[in-house]
Amino acid sequence: MSTIQHNLEYIKAQLPNGxxxxxxxxxxxxxxxxxxxDAGQRIFGENRVQEMCDKHALLPADIQWHMIxxxxxxxxxxxxxxxxxxxxxxxxxxxxxxxxxASKCDRKIDCLLQFHIATEETKFGLDLEEARELLNSExxxxxxxxxxxxxxxxxxxxxxxxxxxxxxKSLRTIFxxxxxxxFEDRPDFDTLSMxxxxxxxxxxxxxxxxxxxxxxxxxxxL
Ligand SMILES: *Cc1c(COP(=O)(O)O)cnc(C)c1O
Numbered sequence: 001m002s003t004i005q006h007n008l009e010y011i012k013a014q015l016p017n018g019x020x021x022x023x024x025x026x027x028x029x030x031x032x033x034x035x036x037x038d039a040g041q042r043i044f045g046e047n048r049v050q051e052m053c054d055k056h057a058l059l060p061a062d063i064q065w066h067m068i069x070x071x072x073x074x075x076x077x078x079x080x081x082x083x084x085x086x087x088x089x090x091x092x093x094x095x096x097x098x099x100x101x102a103s104k105c106d107r108k109i110d111c112l113l114q115f116h117i118a119t120e121e122t123k124f125g126l127d128l129e130e131a132r133e134l135l136n137s138e139x140x141x142x143x144x145x146x147x148x149x150x151x152x153x154x155x156x157x158x159x160x161x162x163x164x165x166x167x168x169k170s171l172r173t174i175f176x177x178x179x180x181x182x183f184e185d186r187p188d189f190d191t192l193s194m195x196x197x198x199x200x201x202x203x204x205x206x207x208x209x210x211x212x213x214x215x216x217x218x219x220x221x222l
Contacts, residue, residue, distance in 0.1 A: 004032060005039035007217045011200075015211065019204055022066050024196075024214030026051065027221045030058050036217065037063065043084075045212050049075040056082055068152075068212055070124050073097040077104075085110040087152040087193055087212075090124050092134045095146060102145035110149045112193050115174055117167040118156040125153060128174055135182045148183075150191030150209070151175045155199055164199050168206035175207075 001009075008023070015021060022045040025033045033044060037060060046052035047069025056065055056079075064084040071088050080101035089095050089111045102109040113134070116125030126134070134140055135148075153171040155164040175192045183189035195203025195211035203211060215221060 004035045020210040022212045028218045077101045081105045087112045088114045090114045099143040099146045111146050112152040115153045117153040117171050152193035172207045
């Protein structure tokens with residue numbers, strides 16, 4: 001059994017039923033992604049559009065590509081024809097561009113609203129008030145080619161378990177609040193994307209439905 005196959009088996013055995021695993025393959029070569037594919041993995045996450053497009057062209061067509069990184073509006077057009085889910089929606093402007101480019105491809109693209117839950121300054125994302133504004137906007141109500149599936153966030157990079165737990169709890173509360181306020185009749189608002197290599201077990205305990213794991217599958221990124 002290859003190391004990647006072993007890592008995938010190990011992680012999947014720890015995830016409850018219904019929790020989706022996104023294998024974060026950023027910076028990793030296509031050979032390693034193919035290895036994970038051969039071990040059965042079909043969902044991969046990248047954080048740069050160009051890199052994701054290059055890999056998409058070289059790898060099997062039934063891979064589902066998730067864009068998990070911060071996204072510039074001018075890059076959306078390059079991936080609109082194939083991306084499965086965009087995790088980092090942090091403005092109405094970005095969502096509008098995804099809608100526009102999806103429409104050109106005659107597609108509906110799944111999106112997650114990204115929230116700022118960490119104490120670190122550098123992490124992108126909305127707060128609850130901004131999300132409400134977006135969801136109430138006339139522009140959003142006119143969009144037909146995006147489907148908001150849930151929320152995404154990153155906890156602070158720290159070994160303080162209580163803090164990380166608290167941040168995941170706050171994202172779960174945001175998820176449930178928005179679901180109750182805006183998506184009551186929408187069972188497809190079902191995705192709480194939180195948890196990475198260092199904190200996915202905590203995230204799952206706090207209700208994560210999708211974990212994004214890179215280094216624990218492919219090894220550390222130098
Ligand atoms: C890189 C990255 C991950 C995966 O990080 P690991 O610690 O390698 O598991 C998850 N989510 C996002 C948004 C990332 O950029």
